[in-house]
Amino acid sequence: MRLLIMGPPGAGKGTQAAVIGAHYDIPAISTGNIFRLAITKRTPLGERIKRIIADGGYVPDSLTLRVVVQRLEEEDTKGGWLLDGFPRTVGQVKALDAELDGHGYQLDAVISLTADETALVERLLKRAEIENRPDDNEETIRTRLEVYHEQTDPLIDVYRERGLLIEVDGMGEVDEVSERVLAALAEKLGR
Ligand code: AMP
16 A cells, blocks of 8 residues: 655654554655755764754755655565655656656555644644754744645645545544544555
8 A cells, every 4th residue: 555645844744654664564764764864873964864854845856755765665665655744846747756656556545634634833833842853933934834835735636536536624622533543544445
């Protein structure tokens, strides 16, 4: 099974990705987590991208693609995967299409978590206090939402046109959202 989960920052992608990954027994792969780990470990990649992430921009496609392609070569991805936070640009969609084609794979579904903008900012500010993420201050949050709307929103239509999109309301308690997501996936995928 090959899935994507999309949604604006703060919509709860990471939390729901973990639930879906466990449910279908596939790895949930988050480019954001890979980048944050690289920054913490101070790898050459981490050093290159830390400013971009702290400012709320997107890591260039070339670097992002390298990370994703490398991760998808690992053994645990053979039975499928769920990508969390990738693709985020039109270029990344094309690259993912090529990667899938190269392996004779197809996407099964794309989950889009929707959320109210005011609630998103509130959630992100709360998360900033708890997780101490460098990109969760108010100014960066605004930038991240703007970048999301400009670069990533259009991808939702791409996947809708392909008949892959499942839109799920991401507001409410985590468990409620998980139930909605799993029910919507079960309906779409028949399992
Ligand atoms: P996330 O944890 O998914 O919210 O990602 C945190 C940050 O990592 C984003 O704000 C971007 O700076 C960067 N990032 C994560 N995934 C991507 C991607 N697919 N393309 C570009 N930048 C990304």
